[in-house]
Every structure is written in C-alpha cells, then in structure tokens.
Amino acid sequence: MANVSLPHDAKAGPTKPEVRAVLLDKLDLGPTDHFAEVGSCTGAxxxxxxxxxxxxxxxxxxxNRIETTRKNLAANEVTADVDLREAEAPEGLPEDADVLFLGGxxxxxxxxxxxxxxxxGRVVMNVSRLEVAGAAAEAFRERNLLEEVVQFQVSHGYELAGATGFDSENPVYMLVGGTDDVAADDRERRSGPQTARRPDGRGR
Ligand SMILES: C[S@@+](CC[C@H](N)C(=O)[O-])C[C@H]1O[C@@H](n2cnc3c(N)ncnc32)[C@H](O)[C@@H]1O
Structure with missing residues (x-):
C-alpha cells in the first residue's frame, strides 16, 4: 500500500493504516466509482x-478539520477529482455516490x-463505541443494508525486556452492506456469507 503522509493533525483520527487496509478491501473502489465520505477529519x-x-x-x-483534510490531501499524490465540503451529513451528500463511507x-x-x-451501491460504517455499533447494526438491518459485520482489534508489538510485548488499539466494528445486489453477490463469493451462526451451528 502506498504511504499516506499526514503532516497536519486533528483531534480525532486518523483511521489507522491496518483498519484502512480492511476498509479499502470492503469499499472495493474502482476508477469509475464516485466515493462519498462522512467525516474526513485528517483525510487519511x-x-x-x-x-x-x-x-x-x-x-x-x-x-478546522476540513482544513486539515485539505492540507493533508495537498501533501499527497492522488488521481481522483476531490470535492471537499464543510457540511454535516446528510446535508451536502451527493445524489450520485456509488460508495459511501461513514467515518463519523x-x-x-x-x-x-x-x-x-x-x-x-456499497455502504461501510466504522464504529468504535459498542453501544453505537449495536444501534447502527440495527439501523443497517432495518433498511435492508446489512451484509456483514466485522470486528477486529490491532495490537502493535514493542520491545519488552529483550522480547515482544503488545500495545492494543481500541476494537473496531465495521458494518458493511449497501443496496447493490451484484456487489453483494461478488463479496459473498469472495469471502463467504455473513455467519449469523458459528460454523459448529451453535449460533453464538
Ligand atoms: C473518527 S473521525 C474520522 C477519522 C477519519 N476517517 C480520519 O482518518 O481522519 C470522525 C469525524 O467525523 C466528523 N463527523 C461526524 N458526523 C458527521 C456528519 N454527520 N457530517 C460530517 N462530519 C461528521 C467528526 O467531526 C469527525 O471529524
């Protein structure tokens, strides 16, 4: 993955590189896609x-954060046409987005x-708080948007007494779905259906 340079800081974010790697796989962006983002913050x-x-x-x-996005964007090479909007969604959302990410x-x-x-077509939301994750998963389900819930946690090793200890980051809940049946079928073929049940059939 090409490096992202973030010389300008914001109070929240950035979405960590390992989380971005999973997110980018789920967003599955292509050169004809119009990507809409809620909560650009550092711009990562x-x-x-x-x-x-x-x-x-x-x-x-x-x-101040849209300004941070603007400055960090200028510090990196990108190929897309980028429109930065100071707005609180749903105000300001485009009518023709193919892929939507809710980072806020x-x-x-x-x-x-x-x-x-x-x-x-595709909608992905990252959540860090447990209660918000539960309510948001319900909101995806009620709108028939939910295909997959992924939860993961990244830990980074550090040197500890000549060996390796780990610093853990906050867990991330990633809600993945959308209105695009074709994309959903593709994703299911690649990664298997969302498992409401454990493989042993016990459903927990
Ligand atoms: C956790 S940060 C996102 C981090 C970002 N992905 C990054 O890598 O820097 C959430 C951001 O979403 C913004 N936000 C939350 N709800 C929003 C909304 N409805 N419309 C626009 N921005 C929103 C907040 O101001 C905050 O900057």
Whole structure:
C-alpha cells in the first residue's frame, strides 16, 4: 500500500493504516466509482480513496478539520477529482455516490436513509463505541443494508525486556452492506456469507 503522509493533525483520527487496509478491501473502489465520505477529519481515508476512485466527495462538519483534510490531501499524490465540503451529513451528500463511507456517526440514521433513497451501491460504517455499533447494526438491518459485520482489534508489538510485548488499539466494528445486489453477490463469493451462526451451528 502506498504511504499516506499526514503532516497536519486533528483531534480525532486518523483511521489507522491496518483498519484502512480492511476498509479499502470492503469499499472495493474502482476508477469509475464516485466515493462519498462522512467525516474526513485528517483525510487519511480520503487520500486512500482518491487514489482508487474516479471522484471523491468528502464531508466534514468541523471547519478546522476540513482544513486539515485539505492540507493533508495537498501533501499527497492522488488521481481522483476531490470535492471537499464543510457540511454535516446528510446535508451536502451527493445524489450520485456509488460508495459511501461513514467515518463519523452523527445523524447516521438520516445518512443511511439518504443512501437508500439515492441507491448507493456499497455502504461501510466504522464504529468504535459498542453501544453505537449495536444501534447502527440495527439501523443497517432495518433498511435492508446489512451484509456483514466485522470486528477486529490491532495490537502493535514493542520491545519488552529483550522480547515482544503488545500495545492494543481500541476494537473496531465495521458494518458493511449497501443496496447493490451484484456487489453483494461478488463479496459473498469472495469471502463467504455473513455467519449469523458459528460454523459448529451453535449460533453464538
Ligand atoms: C473518527 S473521525 C474520522 C477519522 C477519519 N476517517 C480520519 O482518518 O481522519 C470522525 C469525524 O467525523 C466528523 N463527523 C461526524 N458526523 C458527521 C456528519 N454527520 N457530517 C460530517 N462530519 C461528521 C467528526 O467531526 C469527525 O471529524
């Protein structure tokens, strides 16, 4: 993966590189895709998306953070047309997005409603708080958007008394779905269906 340079900081983010790697696999962006992002913040995801999609529309509600996105974007090489909007979604969302990423959770139900109305093919949301993850999974299900829930945690090794200890990052809940049946079929073929049950059939 090409490096992302983030010389400018924001109070939240950036989405960590390992999380971005999984996210990019789920977003499955191609050169004809219009990617929309809610909560661009440091721009780490915006930059990665702008190297893969044809167009990017990135929204951020906080003026200082959209400025951070802008500066970090300028410090990196990207190929897409990028439109940065200071807006609180669902305000400012484009009508013709193919892929939507919610990195920020404010108004997420209204954002998902808009995704359904405008027929966004793939929708992915990252959540770090347990209660928000549960409510958001329910909101995806109610709108018939949910295909997969992925939960993972990254730990980084560090030198500990001549051996290796680990520092753990917060777990991430990634909700993956969309309105695009073809894309869903493709993903299912590649990675198997969402398992509501454990392979041993015990359903936990
Ligand atoms: C966890 S940060 C996202 C980090 C980002 N992916 C990165 O790599 O820097 C969440 C961001 O979403 C923004 N946000 C939350 N809800 C939003 C909404 N409805 N519209 C626009 N921005 C939103 C917050 O201001 C915050 O900057």
């Amino acid at each position: 995801v915006t930059i990665e998306a702008a190297r893969r999609a044809g167009r990017v529309t990135a929204l951020e509600r906080k003026p 959770s404010r108004n997420y139900e209204a954002v998902l409603d808009r995704a359904v109305e405008t027929g966004v």
